[in-house]
Every structure is written in structure tokens, then in C-alpha cells.
Amino acid sequence: MIHYLLDVGTYVALMAIVGLSLNLMWGMAGMINLGMIGFFASGAYIAALLTTKLHAGFLQGLLAAGLAVAIMAWFIGYITWRLRGDYLAVVTLGFSEFIRLIASNEIWLTNGTDGISNITAPFRSSLSPLAFSVAAFSVAVACLLVALLAFQRLCYSPFGRALRAIRDDEEVAWTAGKNSRAMKATAFAIGGFSSALAGALYAHFNSYIAPDSFLPLLSLYIVFAVTIGGRGNMRGAIVGTVLIVAFTEGTRFLVNYLTFLQPVQGAALREMTVSLAFLLILIYLPRGIFPERMLSWRFAGKPAQ
Amino acid sequence: MSEAAQLAVNGLMSGSLLMLPAIGFSLIYGVLRFPNFAVASIATIGGFSAYVANVFFHWPLPVSIAFAFLIAGSIGVGSDFLLLRPLRKAGIVAAAIGSLALNIFLENVVRFSFGNDLRGLNVPIMRDVVVLGLHVGRQQVFNVAWAATAAIILFLLLKNSRIGKQMRAVADNPMLARIQRIDALQVGNITTFIAMGLAGIGGALLALDTSVDPLLGFRILLPLFAACVIGGIGSFPGAVVGAAIIGIGEEMAAVLWSPAYRTGVGFIAIVITLMIRPSGIFSRQ
Amino acid sequence: MTPVEALQIRNVSKTFGGVRAVVDLSIDLGNNAIECIIGPNGAGKSTLLNILSGFIRPDTGEVLYQGRNLCSLRPDQISALGIVRTFQTARPFASLSLLENLLAFGAGQPGEHAWQALIGIPKARRREADLIETANRTAADLQLSPLLRAPSTELSGGQKKLLDLGRALMCDPQLILLDEPVSGVNPALSVEIATAIKALTGQGYRFVIVEHNMSFVRAISDHVIVLAEGRLLARGSFEDILHNTQVQEAYLGNVARA
Numbered sequence: 141m142i143h144y145l146l147d148v149g150t151y152v153a154l155m156a157i158v159g160l161s162l163n164l165m166w167g168m169a170g171m172i173n174l175g176m177i178g179f180f181a182s183g184a185y186i187a188a189l190l191t192t193k194l195h196a197g198f199l200q201g202l203l204a205a206g207l208a209v210a211i212m213a214w215f216i217g218y219i220t221w222r223l224r225g226d227y228l229a230v231v232t233l234g235f236s237e238f239i240r241l242i243a244s245n246e247i248w249l250t251n252g253t254d255g256i257s258n259i260t261a262p263f264r265s266s267l268s269p270l271a272f273s274v275a276a277f278s279v280a281v282a283c284l285l286v287a288l289l290a291f292q293r294l295c296y297s298p299f300g301r302a303l304r305a306i307r308d309d310e311e312v313a314w315t316a317g318k319n320s321r322a323m324k325a326t327a328f329a330i331g332g333f334s335s336a337l338a339g340a341l342y343a344h345f346n347s348y349i350a351p352d353s354f355l356p357l358l359s360l361y362i363v364f365a366v367t368i369g370g371r372g373n374m375r376g377a378i379v380g381t382v383l384i385v386a387f388t389e390g391t392r393f394l395v396n397y398l399t400f401l402q403p404v405q406g407a408a409l410r411e412m413t414v415s416l417a418f419l420l421i422l423i424y425l426p427r428g429i430f431p432e433r434m435l436s437w438r439f440a441g442k443p444a445q
Numbered sequence: 446m447s448e449a450a451q452l453a454v455n456g457l458m459s460g461s462l463l464m465l466p467a468i469g470f471s472l473i474y475g476v477l478r479f480p481n482f483a484v485a486s487i488a489t490i491g492g493f494s495a496y497v498a499n500v501f502f503h504w505p506l507p508v509s510i511a512f513a514f515l516i517a518g519s520i521g522v523g524s525d526f527l528l529l530r531p532l533r534k535a536g537i538v539a540a541a542i543g544s545l546a547l548n549i550f551l552e553n554v555v556r557f558s559f560g561n562d563l564r565g566l567n568v569p570i571m572r573d574v575v576v577l578g579l580h581v582g583r584q585q586v587f588n589v590a591w592a593a594t595a596a597i598i599l600f601l602l603l604k605n606s607r608i609g610k611q612m613r614a615v616a617d618n619p620m621l622a623r624i625q626r627i628d629a630l631q632v633g634n635i636t637t638f639i640a641m642g643l644a645g646i647g648g649a650l651l652a653l654d655t656s657v658d659p660l661l662g663f664r665i666l667l668p669l670f671a672a673c674v675i676g677g678i679g680s681f682p683g684a685v686v687g688a689a690i691i692g693i694g695e696e697m698a699a700v701l702w703s704p705a706y707r708t709g710v711g712f713i714a715i716v717i718t719l720m721i722r723p724s725g726i727f728s729r730q
Numbered sequence: 731m732t733p734v735e736a737l738q739i740r741n742v743s744k745t746f747g748g749v750r751a752v753v754d755l756s757i758d759l760g761n762n763a764i765e766c767i768i769g770p771n772g773a774g775k776s777t778l779l780n781i782l783s784g785f786i787r788p789d790t791g792e793v794l795y796q797g798r799n800l801c802s803l804r805p806d807q808i809s810a811l812g813i814v815r816t817f818q819t820a821r822p823f824a825s826l827s828l829l830e831n832l833l834a835f836g837a838g839q840p841g842e843h844a845w846q847a848l849i850g851i852p853k854a855r856r857r858e859a860d861l862i863e864t865a866n867r868t869a870a871d872l873q874l875s876p877l878l879r880a881p882s883t884e885l886s887g888g889q890k891k892l893l894d895l896g897r898a899l900m901c902d903p904q905l906i907l908l909d910e911p912v913s914g915v916n917p918a919l920s921v922e923i924a925t926a927i928k929a930l931t932g933q934g935y936r937f938v939i940v941e942h943n944m945s946f947v948r949a950i951s952d953h954v955i956v957l958a959e960g961r962l963l964a965r966g967s968f969e970d971i972l973h974n975t976q977v978q979e980a981y982l983g984n985v986a987r988a
Contacts, residue, residue: 172538174545223719225538226480230670231719234712237667245705293848298833298841298858301826305834308823314805315783315815316835317901318842326844356663360545367542372825408557415550419528422543426535432825 146273150345152385153280155358157338159365159377160291161331166363167372167432168300169327170307171217174229175236176335176362181354182209182239183336184343188256189249191344198262198344205340206333213332217325236359243351255350259343276345283341284378287334292374294330296433303327304372357411361388364418370428379429387414451579452696458585460672460692461592462654465647466665467672467684468596469640475616475679476636479537482544483524484644485662485669486551491517491645492657493555499566506568510591510649517645518638524551525637548662556659563656588650595646596685599639603681612636616679664708668695671711675718677725686726690714735796736760737782737813737905737938742791742801743960744777751777752788753960759938760905762952763931767940768971769957770981775940776818778957779909783815784808810837812904816897818913820890822882829878831893832865833858835900861900868896872926888919895926899935908939912946924950956980 158176165171186205190196196204216235220228243250250256264272294300306313306320313320343349361384369380391413395406466488473481491513498509524547532543571583603609611632614622623629651661672691676683694714695707702709718725737759744752752774759765759782767775780786782793784805793800800808822831839861840846841854869875872892877885885893891911898906911927912920924946927937941947947954947968954971956963958980964971971977 219716220719222723226541227674227715227719229480229541230667230674231712231715234667234715238709238712241706241709245703290848293850294844297847297850298836298839298854299844299847301830301834302842304825305823308825309821311785312817312821312823313834314785315809315817316897317806317809317837319804319806323842330844357549360549363542364546367539402560404560405557408553411553412550412557415546415553419532419543419546419550422535422539422546423528423531426532426539 143270143273146270146277148385148389150273150277150280151342152382153277153284154338154342154345155362155365155385156284156378156381157287158335159362159369159381160287160374161335161338162362162366163372163374163377164291164294164303165217165327165331167366167377168295168303168307169324170303171220171324171327172225172229172363173232173331174356174359174363175232175234175239176331177354177356177359178232178236178239179209179213179332179335180339180342180358181236181243181349181351182212183339184349184354185243185250185256185339186336187340188259188343188349191260192256192258198260202337202340206337209336210329210333214325214329216332217328218321221321221324233356233359236354237356240351240354240356243354250351253351255348255353256343257348259347259349261344261347264347280341280345283337288374288378291334295372295374299323361414364414366428368418368421368425368428370430370432372432373428373430376428376430384414384418387417447578450577452700453693454579454581456693456696457689458581458589458692459654459695460689461589462647462650463665463668463672463692464685464688465592465595465650466644467669467676467688468599468681469643469647470669471673471676471679471681471684472612472636472640472643474673476612477533477633478619479533479540480544480670481525481529481637481640482541482666483521483529483547483551484641485666486548486555487517487521487641487662488644488648488651488665489552489555489657489659489662490520491648492652492661493559493564493648494645495649495652496564496566496657500564506566506587506653509566510646513645513649514642515645517648518642520551521641521644522634522638525641526634548666552659552662559659561659563658564652565656566653568653584653588654591646591650595643599643600681602639608632608635667708667711671714671718673725674715675725677727680725680727683725683727737800738794739778739782740792740794742778742781742788742793744774744781744786744788746777750960752781755791755957755960755962757955757962757965759955760936762936764927764937764939764951765953765955766947766951767938767955767957768942768944768947769963772959773957773980774960775957776909777960779815779907779940782808782813782907809901809903812902813907814898814901814903814905815907816894816909816911818910820887820894822885822890822893824883826882827879828869828874828882828885828893829862829865831882832868832896832900833861835897836861836864837901864900865896868899871929872896888915888922891915891919891923892926895923895930899930903935906935906937908937908941910941911939912941912943920946921949 158180162173162176165173183205186208187201190201190204220231223231244253263275267275302318302323305316306318306323310320365380365384366377368383369376388410391410395409466484470484494513494516495509498504498512528547529540529543532540568584573580574583574586603612611627614627615629615632619629648661668691672687673684675690676687691711691714694710698706698710739755739757739759742752742755769775777786781788784800784803788801795811823834826834839854839857840851841858846854869878872895874889874892877889912923927950951968954968955965956971956977963980964974964977
């Protein structure tokens, strides 16, 4: 049981990093992204391939994954900067599906649907499985905290203020001297980088990845998480992710009690509850749990008059 | 040359199946001004409705398809009224995300009821028709006829009937329509019913064409949106032309590249359209 | 803030799908402290403003300023050169407070680059402190100090218009393009805005104002430019323009087709 909780906790922490990334792109820069899992998956695959096939080191694989996806994300932000919400939503969804298709079909590269197994991780062989889970959990939570600090710093800074200005009124933001296109691309690059790192860590901790680990449904869940947590609020993104994963995993136990259901029905029932619960929460709390806070002037280090 | 023609014919056949859900999506977008992604799972529901009607109740095909229309339309407008209407007041983004959640919900209701297996309808196996050296499945011809009929009926409805004119009025200028005492809520509900019903027919035809499973909707989501983007979102003829282009594009991708990348065509098509002519072929602006 | 030179508009034309919005326009703007651009609807005033601020590329011609052609620049680059515009409707950044709206327009803040923001370089922090000081002063000048921390959505229409002015000032501008600063504004407030603008010219700022409100134009302008059907119709003092028969005809509708 502890083992299971640690593994779920690790997963939540990594997913929360992706949630923070989405919050930067969407909550702050106003660029919705239904394909965050595409960045996560790309990071996972790049790290996995570099370490298993090219025998790169753990940290090198992480860094390479982060940088490669950051560049890819930058391009996507650069090209889609003018896109309106629903178009951007579907384009990003398509992007993440595209990544999954490549992962499934380019067997020469990714082993297709069989996935990549035996992904190494430092200390896995020297620690017991339980100890390794504890270590993985600690690393994941540590990374999450670092990410939270970094994203909060970005959020409550002139950079964050500029992103919000772009989100609120792009035309006026241009007039204010903000290069909206470059800034949106930067937001995408940063979000892509951190999501890819989270994905790479996932690959190492899980030791096995396959295209089905990265279903588009997960991207939607991350959007739900950020929506519930409160768009634009970094801690909200984490809380939202915890809630969504807790709900998804919690319903697993509840459904186990309903022994008359077949497995596929159990899974379907769980997704029905999550999506319906989300809808109801959205109706009553359209802005989410935590409001956005206007604190960018703190950057100077002293309060304004 | 005949290979290209065969490819085009196959593409048009599959495009015609995509056409109805695309029209439905575009209709809702035009009148209610938000993307209702639940259209995808409603198409699935339409497919399963036709399956149930055909395989369990042993109803003839036309009745099964009509049944699909009614069930899809009802569930579509009902779920929209209960769950999406409150969100529309909070903004188009909330409504769009809500429709995605609704889509997941409905897809899983279907999965809960029927499981993940592919289901086929009871249709007699018919030999291909050969026209001008091109092979066309006889069932496919029927499907296209059904799709075309539904589209034409809708077109006439939009053009000539009172409700059609009201729908167009609300789509063009909601404020003016309100001044003209058009009940936007009622028009919206009727639009959703018709649009979702069309998606249901589309799903039924897809079920007839091959089979139906809970993922039918998700598989057509991206091509459907791509068809609307290419044709001009909110445009009826746009959805038709867009669907044809996507259909042909997917056939080409399957032949030239790999069958697995068919869905990639939708994605690429959207990107290209947005780079060349963002508002689509039949843009309303 | 010292005036350097004028905006030199040279043979600028722009057509939108058959409508000739601006036709071979060549004028200098900014030689006076306050210049007003007036003209009947469809005269091309908004299009000109959009071209000057970099939102539209003209079909032909160029706009020269300090030796550079503005038409090849992005809007943010034009603002960086010191040419700042406002918009017809007051458009504060909705999720920012009044203070943050002012700060958002602050120029030369290295903290707006992600990396600098992340590590919090001292230069960025100092700049932020400077900007806060400037913002406080600007707000005080415009009598908006009590509202600094208020969300911009809570401001009245008039306060939003003043905020627009304040934001433009934060950019360290040389030339301020105002797009109908008193449209839909009650007479008392338009007097307030006119007074504020006049006071600012004392500090060396120059204004080019597009307006329809003739009493405002009369009260404030050193020089008036009349556009009609995309061309320059007349220019001079307000009195000159008032008695210009061509201008009268343009407004009354009997435009002599040149």
C-alpha cells in the first residue's frame, strides 16, 4: 500500500509540474494547450532512447530531452501565436496525437506499441524497490518545489506581468512595447522544457514507457486540473492536479467494490465520474478555487506607496 | 490515372460520412458561437443507436437511421441544456472545455453500456458496383445517398423555413436577432437538436460503413474540426467541401504514407489552412 | 523628451478590398506641440493611425522617423522609438491593477525577459523600483493616486481614459498619438483631459490627436490637419480650417471629386 501511494505521489508530483507548465502558457499567456502530454511524452521518449540506445548518462538525457522539447515548443508557440482559443486547442491536441502516432508507428525508433523497457535510473539496482520508490518520490517532490518557486518567480515578475498584459489585450500590449510573438514563444519553450523534464523523470522512475502511457485524455485532465485550481495561480495548478489524480485513483478503489462490474465498465465509470465532477465544479466555480493574484510589483523588493 | 480516380472516389465516399458531423459542428458554432466538441461522442451514440435498432429491434435501416437522429439529437440538446448552457454564460473557453469534459462523459457512458468491442450492423453483403472502371461499394453508395439527402434537407430547411431563417439571423447578428424578438434560446436548442441529430446520422453511417465502437467519435474529432477549418468555420458549404478535401487527403495519406497516419492529415491540413487562408474557403467575414 | 524631429509621411497609400482608405498621403506630423487630425467618417484617420503605430503595412510609401522607416517595424519597436498610441476605447489590462497597468507600459525593463526575471538580476529590480516611482508620480499628476491598487476593472470610464494617457507617458515617449481621447466623455472630463494634455506639453511631450469633438480641438490644438477620403484636404490653425470652404463641403457631404 505504501509502495502504491509513493508511486501515485510521484506521478502526481510529475503531473503537477506539467500543470505548472500549462499554467504559464495558458493561465498567464492565454495560450490554451490541449497537448501538454505531447511535451511530456517527447521528453520521456528522448530521455529513454538516449539512455537505452545511446547509453547517455541520466542527467545528460534529462538535459537533452528538456532542451530538444524546449526548441520544439518554441516553434509551436512562434507559429501559433495568432491563433484563437478553439483553433489553438485543436491544433495542440492534434500535435500531441501526432506525437503518439509517431511513437506507435515508427517502430524502428520507438519500438512502437511494445514500448521501451528497462530504462535505467540511478540507484535502482542498489536500492530495494521500496527504497527506490521513496527516493523517486523525494526527487519528484523536490523537482516540483523547485518548479513551483521558479514559476512563481516568473509569475510575479515583469515577465509575468507582460504575459498577462498580452493575454488581456494583445494589441495594447504591442503598443506597450511587448513583442507578443516572442514572449508567447518563450512561454511555450519554458513550459515545454519543464514538461519534458517531468516526462523524462517519469520514464526513468517507471522504467517502461509506451504510447498508451500518453493518451490525449491525460492532456485534458491537466487542463481540467488547472481550470479547477484556478487559472493563473501556480499553487492552484498543483492543488488542481492533486484533486484530479486523487479523484481518478480514488474512484479506482470505489469501483473495486462494485464487483459485479466488468473491468472495462469500471474504467468507464471512473472516467464518467471524473468528467461529470469536473463539469459540475466548473459550473459552480468557473474561475476555479484560487483566484489570480496581482503581485508583480513585489519584484522590486519594496512595497509601492 | 485510374488509381488516382479510385483514390478520389474513395476519398469522397469517406468524406461524405464526415460531412454530417462537420455540418453539425459548424452549425452550432455559427449559431451558438462556441465549439461543441461533444459532437464527437454524439456521433458515437448515433452509431450505437443505429446498431441497437438494427441488431436488437430488427428495424429496417431507414428506421434505424432515423432512430439514430432522434436519440442523438435528444441527448445532444439535453446534455447541452443541462451542462453546457450554464458554462456558456461564463465564456466561450469555459464552454469549450466543458464540451470536452462532456465528450469524455458521453463516450464513457457508451463504453459502460457496450464495452470496447467493435460492433457491426446487420447489412447484407453486396457486391461492389463498377462504374467507369472504378470500384464503389454498394453500401457506400447508399451511405453517400443518405448523407447527401440529409444535407440537402437541411440546406432547404435553412434556406426556406422560418426556423432556418431565424437560425441564420442569430448566426449573423445575435443582437439584431434579439431586437427582432427571435428567441435565441429556442433557436439555439433547435439548432443543437438538428446539429447533434446530424452527427448521429453521421455516426450511424460510419457504423454501417465499417463498424462502431466507443472511440468512433474521438477518431473523427480531429478530421471533423479540420474539415470545418478548411471550409470556414460556421459555414455549411464549407463543411461539405472541407469534408471532401479531408476525405481525399486521408486516402492519399493512407496510400502514399501509411494508413496509421490518416489522422495526421487533419492536423497538417489545419496548419496549412491557418498559414494560407486562416478563415477558410467559405469564410463568413 | 526633447523633440527631435517630425514623423515624415511620404506617399502612403492603403486600400482594403476596393476601399481606398489612404491615398498617396504625404505630410509631416509632430512639428507642433499639439496637432489634431480631423475629418469626416471614412477619411482614413484610423487607418493612418494604425499605419503609424505598426499595426498595418501600407501598400506604398513610407513613414520616416529618425532616419528609420516605421513601416518595416513592429508595433513594439515603434513604441521603443518613442512613438506611443492610445486606442479609441479605453482598454486597460483587465487583470492588472492601475499601478500594474502603468508598470506594464514601462520601457526598458530587463525583468521582462524570462531568464532575467528568474534569477532576479539587480538591474531589473532597480528598474522596477524606478518604474514604481515614475508610476506614482504619473498617477499623482493625473489625480489617480488613490486608485493605484484598484483593479482596473473598477475604474470609471473617465479614469480609464486618464489611465490611457498615464500609460502612454510611462513609455518615455517623444510623440503621443491619441485616438479620440474624449469620445463619449462628458464635457467636464474632456476639459480635465485637455488641461492634462496641455500641462504635459509644458514638459516637452508632443501630441498628435485624432478627434471629432470640435470644441476640444479648438481648445487644444496648435495646428489642425483635415483628411477626407484618404487625402490631405487642408491644414492650418483651427480658425483657418473653420473658414475653409472645402472643409465645410467635406463635412456637409458635397465633396468635390478631385
